[in-house]
Amino acid sequence: MTGELGQVALCFALALSLVMAGAGLAGVRQANAAARGIAVSATLGLLVFTALAFGALTYAYVTSDFSIQTVANNSNTLKPLIYRISGVWGNHEGSMLLWLLVLALYAALVALLGRGGPRLTSGAVGIQGLLAVAFLLFILFTSNPFLRLDPAPFEGAGLNPLLQDIGLALHPPMLYAGYVGLSASFAYAAAALMVGERGWARAARPFMLLAWIALTCGIALGSWWAYYELGWGGFWFWDPVENASLMPWLIATALLHSALASERSGAFRTWSLLLAITGFSLSLIGTFLVRSGVLSSVHSFASDPARGFFIMVLIALAIGGALALFALRAHTLQGGASFEPVSRETTLLLNNVFLVAACACVFVGTLYPLVLDAVSGTKISVGPPYYALTFAPIFFALLLLVPLGPRLGWKRGDLKAAWRALYPALGLAGVAALAVLALISPRTVTATLAFAVAGWLIGASLLDIRKRKGARASAFAAALAHAGLGVTLMGVAGTTAWRSEALEVLGPGQTMQVGPYILRFDGVARVEGPNYIADQGRLALMDGGKVKAMLRPEQRFYPAENQSVSDTAIRTTGLRDLYVALGDDRGQGRFAIRAYVSPLAPFIWLGGLVMALGGILSLFGRLRLRAPAPEDAAESQAQAAE
């Protein structure tokens, strides 16, 4: 029954999303107040029916209803409850339904908050209705999660064990909250073009922030998962799928900054519109890359040409439509305020130039192999050095400028005063660089520079926090987010420059050394998990003659899925990770063991968390100050008079 219920709910959702699109777009006209009311009701209806469909699918997973094809292919009765639930989105069909659910949630938020006035809201709801129609058609015709299987098998095929992990259970919903969150900014931008509303950036800001926070957390979770699960000790591989999530983040970051200028001084208004369109387009392109199976990765669930084609058409329509609207209507929003070369606006402009350039480098590196393959059939891949030599320097230059921005005034700033105020941060940068040179070997130029920049960022943020006590929450939030960048930078530089690695084949009782640590191999025991059997290695961390701690890396075998997965053991001091992976059986009780010492590795994700906290603070600081500030009201009058 639940399968049919879900199916029917999806059909109702399709009907409602058509109403939502029609009524929402009609409501853009001042006179059509009734249509606006209908659009809001349809949006809430869409949320109810999408949630019902999602609930039905989740119920089918939890109760292991193998008469539904996606459940039979991606779940089984041996799986613990949490992975039965996360299995809902651990496959193509279910993940698309999750996407739709998140879209419906954002649309309901847009409709209920009604930011930016009824006409703008109505247009944004209409655009989101159009997106919902497209995704519902996609789900119903190419990726229906409720297809039946007759006869139903006794047992399901199970979920890829790599995905049976808490980090990866949470990673997709986070990332989708980010991708789809950008659809709200996109919808607001398109609606602003239709209405001619200059204040759209202020209306859309909470959604930009939500999307950015979710993307930050999603990327950090994915990177953390790759670190502890894949067993190579790396945290970022410049894999096309990782890049697909990084690109929207870079653009969302640029958008947050340029929208700030649009809100406060009226600069870059049309540019912010373009960024909103680009950000969501990159989300769609990311979905296409990940879901169409053109990439070899853990994310490509199935390669069905029809799906890839459908998403391509959707991308073309969304980007083409939005850009056409932009070309026709952008002039109605023009009339940006002028500013001096030394001003907050200039630093935000540079921020955008660097972020967009960095994104362009990632875009080229990610798509070049696909284009080359399509054109000439030559298969290539672009290695990490490409990114280290293009993306990294641009991002580094951006980080150098970060502390200056918040210290310059709008329209006209005082560079000398800003510079003087930053002397303590400069001092901290110098101390950080000297400390690194004096205390840690090997000495490397990049690590020293990175620590200097991290000191610069964190020092400036500390100054901000101290100086602006009791001031606007947004200033505090920006300081926190910028400090997070410094923390992540230290983590990246530390692990990259000072990681030590050892690989040995050990028999029971033998020892190995990695960095300052001595590890004794105490053999392997067979242990059983809920749905796997594991060879569990016992490694004693020695301190003189005593055992200080035990590390237990595993090789897990999942009989239901007939697959093996390694599970690393990590012991962290907060400043340094000791990381051990159990390798293959070499006979006579001997095993290959790989161990790493990664200095500052936890800082990589800690920094991400700090950035996200900054975003959250900014979001709540803003929701409290919903009424437009008087300065802006005066300014929009001035602009209307122009």
Place this chain on the structure above:
Amino acid sequence: MNSRKKRRLAFVLALVAAGGVLAAAVIYQLGQNTMYFRSPTDVATGQVPEGVAFRLGGLVAAGSVARGPGAQVRFAVSDGQHAVPVTFKGVLPALFREGQGVVTLGAVNGTGNFIATEVLAKHDEKYMPPEVVESLKRSGHWKEGEQ
């Protein structure tokens, strides 16, 4: 031309110049850092220069895996036509099995051995890396629906 227009022009020119430098850097670095994908047949027929890094994909030949000394592992990657001997020092991925698809990164040395720096196995039972499929297709050993 007033000073505001001049400034704007200067800014646009600077942006264009920076864009040009960036484009040049991107193109140069792409040229330096692309890794070609090769099949065992490409290697066996001498189409691959010595010492240049590339990706080799195919199936792990049955009975070819030999472990030791130490952490070293030797195996052969085959596309059904030819097999290339591979030497790797490291921990193999958990999904590494004889007869299954694998992609390795490395270069061929003077004696025709492929020295791998990285070994990637397919992620799950149902999934075959596109490079391996390509390799098998090229050698005519790919059956549709084999996955």
